[in-house]
Amino acid sequence: MELSQIHNFLALAEGGSMSATAERMGISQPSLSRSIATLEKELGTKLFDRRNGGVFLNEYGREFLPYARTARDSLFSGILNVKRDIYTVKGGVFIVCQAFSDSINSCVADYIRLNPEAQINVYNTEPDASDMDKIDFFFTPVMPRRTMDRENVWESCLLQEEEFCLAMSPRLRDFPEGKDVLTPGELRDIPFVTMPMSNYFYRDITYSICESSGFAPRVACCTTDFQTKTAMVDEGVAAAFYPECCLRVVKLLAPEARIYRIEGYKSARRLYLTRQRKSLMSETAKDFWNFALDHFNIPDPTIRV
Numbered sequence: 562m563e564l565s566q567i568h569n570f571l572a573l574a575e576g577g578s579m580s581a582t583a584e585r586m587g588i589s590q591p592s593l594s595r596s597i598a599t600l601e602k603e604l605g606t607k608l609f610d611r612r613n614g615g616v617f618l619n620e621y622g623r624e625f626l627p628y629a630r631t632a633r634d635s636l637f638s639g640i641l642n643v644k645r646d647i648y649t650v651k652g653g654v655f656i657v658c659q660a661f662s663d664s665i666n667s668c669v670a671d672y673i674r675l676n677p678e679a680q681i682n683v684y685n686t687e688p689d690a691s692d693m694d695k696i697d698f699f700f701t702p703v704m705p706r707r708t709m710d711r712e713n714v715w716e717s718c719l720l721q722e723e724e725f726c727l728a729m730s731p732r733l734r735d736f737p738e739g740k741d742v743l744t745p746g747e748l749r750d751i752p753f754v755t756m757p758m759s760n761y762f763y764r765d766i767t768y769s770i771c772e773s774s775g776f777a778p779r780v781a782c783c784t785t786d787f788q789t790k791t792a793m794v795d796e797g798v799a800a801a802f803y804p805e806c807c808l809r810v811v812k813l814l815a816p817e818a819r820i821y822r823i824e825g826y827k828s829a830r831r832l833y834l835t836r837q838r839k840s841l842m843s844e845t846a847k848d849f850w851n852f853a854l855d856h857f858n859i860p861d862p863t864i865r866v
Contacts, residue, residue: 564636566600567629569593570608574626577615652845653680659701660832664720664806668856672849679845685787697846699835702804718831719857725766725802727821728811732797736819744824745774752781754790754799766802770826791815804830 569586573593576582583590601607608622618626658665669681700719727743734751736743748771755778756765771778781799784790787807793799795815803811808820834853836842842850854860 562600562603564633566596566603567633569596570600570625571629571633573597573609573616574618574622577617579616652843653682654697654843654845654849655682655684655695656698656700657684657696659685659699660804660806664832664857665700665834668853671856672852675852676848679849681849697836697842697849700832701835702830702832717834717854717859719834719853719859721829721831725770725823725826726805726808727800727802727823728791728794728808728815728818729800729821730794730797730815730817731819732817733800736821741819741821742824743821745770745826748778748800749774749776751779752799753778754782754784754793754801755780756785756790757783770802770823773826788814794818806832 569582572586573579573582576585579593580590583593586593597609604621604625606621607619608625609616610619611617656665656669665683669683672679673681727748729751753767755767767778767780782789782793784793787810790801791811791814794801794811795818797817811818811820834850836846836850
């Protein structure tokens, strides 16, 4: 009996639909069916009844359910304890995050769960020169060349994402329902809230997209604060471009906003975790680096194959 069979059994027991469960798990329906059939063959009995287009636990399935949950939870507890042993160190980690991303936040949260003895410090502002010696990592879409010696750093691409998405309240401009793509020309008379045109790490993409159609953007508000930017969108006084990683939070802060792609402006960006060479890092920073690569399933770029 394989763990995947237990995992599939529990997912189907909770889902109640073979097709919906397979889609949610990212596997094909025939693969899920084969997994359940193999488990039932090993147990010598059917675990599900199929009726009215759904899949339901029968009496044997209901009897097996608590044991399957106990087996899964016990194994997950073992994995968690082993990872805690691997990643448990004391000390602080200092991250400067120029890419507003739920992805790095989830990584940080998972590390704190595994290693509550460590203190993770995440900054979303430009560091002062006096703070540079404290910084262990930059999480950024660009290499911070002016702040780290290129000879003494390593960078790892953690993820790639679509960069250019426009958030706009229908109170500002109400396009037809179902329309989710705009041409750059349709942005001509729309007011925008932007980041400073020449930020330390970033030039707001609004300028490039509008200039590609031969006009300068109409800037209603300029700010370095994410919440202020999104509040202007929520108030319906301006639209704004966001990296894809921001959209979940944008929808929480501006629930009426609609999200648009820009026709003919295809691009993606890579987000990097940049650090100094290991000889210059603390043990806690080394530990977080290894954990982050494990979290994102990224090979260590410092190891030459």
